[in-house]
Amino acid sequence: MDTKITVKNAATYTQEEAVNASLQYFKGDSLAATVWVNKYALKDSEGNIYESTPNDMHHRIAAEIARIEAKYPNAYTHQQVFDLIKDFKYLVPQGSPMTGIGNPYQIASLSNCFVIGNDNSDSYGGIMKTDQEQVQLMKRRGGVGHDLSHIRPKGSPVKNSALTSTGLVPFMERYSNSTREVAQDGRRGALMLSVSINHPDAVDFIDAKLEQGKVTGANVSVRIDNNFMKAVQADAPYIQKYPIFSDNPLYTKEISAKDLWDKIIHNAWKSAEPGILFWDTIINESLPDCYADLGYKTLSTNPCGEIPLCAYDSCRLLAINLLSYVEKPFTAAASFNFTLFKEHVAAAQRIMDDIIDLELEKIDAILSKIDADPESDEVKLVEKNLWLNIREKAREGRRTGIGITAEGDMLAALGLRYGSDEAVDFSENLHKILAVEVYRGSVNLAKERGAFGIYDSEREKNNPFVLRLKEADSQLYYEMQEYGRRNIALLTIAPTGTTSLMTQTTSGIEPVFLPVYKRRRKVNPNDKDVRVDFIDEVGDSWEEYVVFHHRFKEWMDVNGIDTTKNYTQDELDALVQQSPYYKATSNDVDWLSKVRMQGRIQKWVDHSISVTVNVPNETPQEVVAQLYMQAWEAGCKGVTVYRDGSRSGVLIAATEKKEEKTADVLPSIFPVKRPYVLEADVVRFQNSKDKWIAFIGLIDGRPYEIFTGLADDEDGIALPRWVTEGLILKNKNDDGSTRYDFQYKNTRGYKTTIEGLSHKFNPEYWNYAKLISGTLRHGMSIEKAVDLINSLQLDSESINTWKNGVARALKRYIVDGTEAHGQKCSNCNSVNLIYQEGCLTCKDCGSSKCG
Template sequence: MDKTRTPKSTRKVYTQNEVMQASLAYFKGDSLAATVWISKYALKDSQGNIFEKSPDDMHRRIAAEIARIESKYANPLSEEEVFNLIKDFKYLVPQGSPMTGIGNPFQVASLSNCFVIGNDDSDSYGGIMKIDQEQVQLMKRRGGVGHDLSHIRPKGSPVKNSALSSTGLVPFMERYSNSTREVAQDGRRGALMLSVSINHPDASDFIDAKMDQGKVTGANVSVRIDDAFMKAVKSDSVYTQKYPIFSDNPLYTKEIKAKELWGKIIHNAWKSAEPGILFWDTIINESLPDCYADLGYKTLSTNPCGEIPLCAYDSCRLLAINLLSYVKEPFTKKASFDFDLFKKHVAAAQRVMDDIIDLELEKIDSILEKINADPENEEIKRVEKNLWLNIQHKANEGRRTGIGITAEGDMLAALGLRYGSQEGIEFSEKIQKTLAIEAYRGSVNLARERGAFAIYDSEREKNNPFVLRLKEADSELYYQMQEHGRRNIALLTIAPTGTTSLMTQTTSGIEPVFLPVYKRRRKVNPNDKDTRVDFVDEVGDSWEEYVVFHHRFKEWMLINGFDVTKNYSQEEMDQLVEKSPYYKATSNDIDWLSKVRMQGRIQKWVDHSISVTINVPNDTPEEMVNQLYMKAWEAGCKGVTVYRDGSRSGVLISNSEKKEEVKEVQLGAFPTKRPQVLEADVVRFQNSKDKWIAFIGLIEGKPYEIFTGLVDDEDGILIPRWVTDGLIIKNKNDAGMTRYDFQYKNTRGYKTTIEGLSHKFNPEYWNYAKLISSTLRHGMPIDKVVELVGSLQLDNESINTWKNGVARALKRYIVDGTEAHGQKCSNCNSENLIYQEGCLTCNDCGSSKCG
């Protein structure tokens, strides 16, 4: 049972200010890291009382619990030894759920980061509803969930109920997606992965679901692609889909042109970053758990981020090793990697991860205890209870772990190696190979001390490609494993480390640095002293600009004698970067095909999978996405996702409405012929001391054209302040030239027309307005139009003020929940921004900036 149920009255409660001050000192003034730790990981009760003053307290909590488990076994690690491994986020970094849940008596939740659930081959409504309830039950305990839909019969198949034929996959995608969005996890949303086999006859509908339906906003989607399909694509031949999938006696078959369906995948991935691709034969052929498929370990799907392929009711806990900490004399010509210390810590990491499984089993006991004590009747509780019993069985029997790495980009820079170079790729592979060998050695040693996982059978694994690579690399380890078995059925992964990398103050996972240096603004209050004003925004607020360095870029500067206190110009910053090991090594610099090759090389030493996204510019052609996906398959990657900058805008909508998508489809890729009469909104605003007005013509509520300028311009716009809408009418003057008139009804209901709207404002404003109106008429998503307007490099202050006014006027039409790309929160520097009621809102710290 969980031994951590300390009464709240015995714990010291800290104020928010005490915790913030201590955390800022811990993170050396890094307010973002401090805020993330306090909001996500500091020990709290349901009333918000905080019981940990700094991450040292959290690490003490975790170390005490792991040491308690260690004491049950031979050769135990002491609490101090564990603490020294995890303190300061320096070496071993447990990921989200373990960091939050270990030793936490206030939360009845799992320590597992991710789960997969499944239904065998049941496609009944009862089976489908059971999965729906199971995913909700897991998400409320902090788990991300994946499941596969290949068992659902295709659209149009006969069914023995009143419907007569099946509706296919898509309605159930929407059901599961909606359930996910309903589940709150301490302020978070549930995370879901839905997958389907390309062999399923409804695969095409699945691939289009997030494009055409606009409803599956609560799930990531990935397609399981087999080698036969890929070969059919390359040879431009026919591929046969079946239901049940890959059946020798299918109930339904469908012949398709593989290249056409592949083209749809490429187009949709190019346009919306989904679906992701899972190269299923590679996953299954390389999978050690699938050597035990007949015993319940057949891989069905992956977790939401794609790095852990799992069988039904299995789960995984994650831990990352901070690679930067093993570089001796970093950022110097003497820099080297401490392989001896690294090997020692990998063995310790495997030990700690096995201990966390025991802690998870205690947590599951607590969950089952709570379920049994709940007042609902047994019939209601049965699904949840059986779910956790199944998960408990798999965790205890297979003892799966998920050890990965973080700070790859910083490690390479500290060694003087350029990310993506041949030398860099080879060194990254060497690191991962060492990690794999030492983790498996650690698991074999644990099998000697604690016993192998219950169903270990060396005969089943003898032809597994991963095991054969281990045998070739270290035959002694292989024969030791044959003799003693190993403690864990599978061990390794590379997961995203988003918030934890903020606390390690390093690059994330195997990703390169995003930007080594950039400028940030701080608002200047009227009473502030000893400040300078570098920028005044459209609402008149003053801002001071200052340079922000990536933590390890700053470390490079200090080691190499550069002044970190200077307020560098952009030219000086560029020159600094050119001198550094981060030059040509940012996420925008990396050759994408090199990144795929690097992933393939590393993947050979990861028994699960790797979560990695290939970021490409907005103007990347579809053919490049095709090449990247094809190269990923050829390189032996297990999965791949390509994100084209800005590609989700106007497609992924986080609220339940799909207005933005419908309008974009109706406007299409070509100009819609302008009706003679358009409904219009009138928007007023103030930039600095100037009063502005905008007339925005609408088609079905979406901006189609814009006229804007100063209210008190020379010709002037005489319109009452109460007028908020009207009509924009296209007419011709006596000379046959087109003009645009604005018409509104006065308080008595009489129509009033302002003629020549397009000539009432500064001609320069009108010329730019025509350009912007053209982009609106072509169906460009509103948030991208706002970004375009903001990026215009205009000559004088007046026209730049006009530019800001246009952006403000258009922001109110951006659908709530639309992701904002290429911008950072001015409060916490997060990129997790969305538009809400026309304002940029940060999902991480909650701050909002309008205008």
């Protein structure tokens, strides 16, 4: 039967048709096919799919680029653009441009990332305005960053009923929760929160994410200035101020720079956060900051840290696939085609400038949608002004984000070992050429289309990046002085995530993660001719199969090595040793070499670089400290370290390791007798139309007991919204019976106690709460406790509602990466699900389900 139907005069495809067609396009790569269909294929709000393969998408994008090109001299044709972007071979628009260009079914921005906020408003009005702006951007698919350094420190006086400020952390949680609440086509929003090390609450900011379940909707980074780094080196005191860096501060605080540095290092070693932004390097190198007084003062970065931006500016991303310029790859005659590369770099900058015009059209559509909405002008004011500000920055500055992907594969294809001196030299030279040619392209566009609105060569004359361009190509420099350039800033290196799935290459400038790894496929052990390699702790059977990295497999093909053979582990190890990927994986590369490489490439990237330095699990904290210090000295703008195992991973190394069974019950975790005092989290959620509240007692951050029920009514507990934590106390009533009380500090620091948690809620809930608390206290793993709760067959609708709320409250404590058993992905029916930040995430299609 023909399953194609006509909707709005366009052919549609079923999910199965699109996946099968894309599977053929990607030559059997099911992950790439599924991710493309779910994330990038054109679809409407009803789920109708209008594209069956990326060819359809690339024609859609080429048609729109060619339409814009026709407005300018020397226009590219549809076919010329298509030839540049087809097959993900050369130029790859990333994320939002790939989804949104030519998409009539979605009113959304083409920008990948935004920065919002201000650096002076400390009022609740300003804080709430930023919260609303963040939500409005995330619903349009953008990642958002903003800085909290303008918020006054904890305990400082305020002229309202609170009398003193709560400080940064409650607002971190507010912004984090807003991120988790906003859905973006099946995924949550992305948020970066930053603060200056100069802020008196910096230590609280740095510690905020250590408590499990807190600030789970945001990445956090600390803006570190050179004076702080020098104080660390000298083991000298450092003065924090509010307002930060003020000559007449309202509040000052002397700290030990070394002590705070050690805390940053410890937290990064333990959990890969906070990231570090070397703020003086960012500002000193920034071309937009030459126009700081005109509104281009950099405030924060996007969630991945590679685009420092001023308030209301945004950026669109496009990656150049470096592997495609290697001729005769993985052979002794391999070479890099710099002539073609330079030609395509100029084309990339031209296309990115066209995308800005398309973005301006999208913003106009968003503004028209806002105007047409039935709400009052008062309700719509913040959203409308937000997009007016964003439109102005995009129109005036015309910022672009040209980057690269497949650096690791490119080096391997040329026979260069990632991290070696020879490879670093080659990469630095390549990025120098990229910078020169991108800027040349922007200057040539200025000749044809005009310079960005506020270009002023005098303002930029002492900028270090411009001076390096002058040294590299003096003719380019003088032409730029004469004609200006089309775009205020041009280059970045972003993580390429799903883009690298499409190109089937390594991501960004990163080395290969693993050239060979294992995946697991759940099997029915009763089926005939099924191999069972692994039985998990609940008795499910799994087949393990070897997966080759695409370009490792290409190396095998080029060198006549059979890619269909079922190799033993020893044979796989021997193959890797023969390959250019040997000692060049993310865990192999010497961390110091990687930092040096990042610093040398950073000199030729006017924005920044998203890169993670991977170190083994046994790496001591002192090494992480040395790594961060070296990054600053090397001229990096930011750095993130990931210690293997500090967060749960997804892929399994293809080496033989003993399977570590995770027991359902861990009896040694908790003390035999319940302590009289427990730290507690307060979790609020909504079930159906009712507001609920849960008090979760913790030992070492792990749930030990739970009390929950309706909030703010006669049968529940009325608790101020700002209360998110406290203590649960075990006390005796006059008749000798036991009761549990909740205690918290009010805004003046005085203790407030709510007596008898067990008696505040419906007795029906309390009996089941005792059951759940009993399983937790005896060490049942959280995911198993959640499974138990979900399996309860209850007749009462109210108890079923309660049950769902308890499960939701506990999910936030499940360790990221934990496999979810017995459940299927609602999008693709895969059983390959894991918990990420309390949400079920499908490892096959990438969709996420929360709640």
